[in-house]
Amino acid sequence: MEAYEIWKIREHGELAEQAASWFGEKWGIPKEEYRESMEACLRGTSPVPQWYVVMDGERIAAGIGVIENDFHDRPDLTPNVCAVYVEEAHRCRGIAGQMLQFVCADMKNMGIDTLYLVTDHTSFYERYGWEFLCMVQDSAEGTPIRMYVHRG
Numbered sequence: 001m002e003a004y005e006i007w008k009i010r011e012h013g014e015l016a017e018q019a020a021s022w023f024g025e026k027w028g029i030p031k032e033e034y035r036e037s038m039e040a041c042l043r044g045t046s047p048v049p050q051w052y053v054v055m056d057g058e059r060i061a062a063g064i065g066v067i068e069n070d071f072h073d074r075p076d077l078t079p080n081v082c083a084v085y086v087e088e089a090h091r092c093r094g095i096a097g098q099m100l101q102f103v104c105a106d107m108k109n110m111g112i113d114t115l116y117l118v119t120d121h122t123s124f125y126e127r128y129g130w131e132f133l134c135m136v137q138d139s140a141e142g143t144p145i146r147m148y149v150h151r152g
Contacts, residue, residue, distance in 0.1 A: 004062075004095050006102045009051035013042050019053050022060045026085045037067060047110035048079040052103060054086075054095055062086040064099045066107060070118050073137040077147060079107075081117040100128045104150055113152030118145045 009016055016038040024031030037049045054062040063085055070080035081103060086095045107115060118136060119125060126132075130148040138145045 002093060004054045004093075004098055006099055007053050007055060008106070009038050009053070010041050010044060015053060015055075016042065016051075019051060019060065019063060022053070023051075023063055023065070023083050023085075026063075027083055037065070047107065047112055050103070050106070052099060052106075054090075054099065056087075056090065060087075061090040062095045062099060064103055066103060066115065070116075071139045072118050072145065072147070073139055074147065077116045077133070077136070077149075079112060079115060081115050081150075084117075096124075097128050100125070100130075100150075104129075104152055108152040115150045115152075117148045117150070119148065120145060122146070 007015060009019055016035065020031045020034035020038055023034045038051050041049050041051055048066055048068055050066040052064050053060045063083060064081065065083045066079050067082050068078050068080070069075055070082040084096060084099065104115060117125065117130060125148050130150045133147045133149040135144040136147045
């Protein structure tokens with residue numbers, strides 16, 4: 001398995017605009033919302049939010065973030081890993097797993113050793129030390145969604 005370099009937006013502010021557009025494209029959320037979150041990350045006044053990307057030359061191959069709440073009804077389960085995405089051409093190479101491990105270690109270094117994640121996947125995250133915690137309600141649609149936890 002190849003090791004991929006994961007770029008912290010807080011250390012590479014020059015990638016923030018490109019990353020905001022990329023995440024917005026992938027998740028159908030206005031890029032301004034990502035940009036605002038990345039600006040908070042760049043200010044560095046708090047460990048959350050954080051944003052990370054894997055670059056393939058000048059293009060983003062994958063990305064992941066950490067925010068307070070990923071659109072669910074349990075504000076006590078925070079912070080949340082969010083927006084995990086790997087471009088199709090880069091899938092099945094271990095990038096998502098590397099990003100998850102990297103983010104957990106990075107957040108632990110900032111004093112946060114418990115992270116949460118909502119997903120409709122049923123077995124993917126267990127491979128990387130995540131455990132199913134409970135069902136929560138998606139705040140946009142009101143439908144149940146799986147909540148996972150990773151304790152560092």
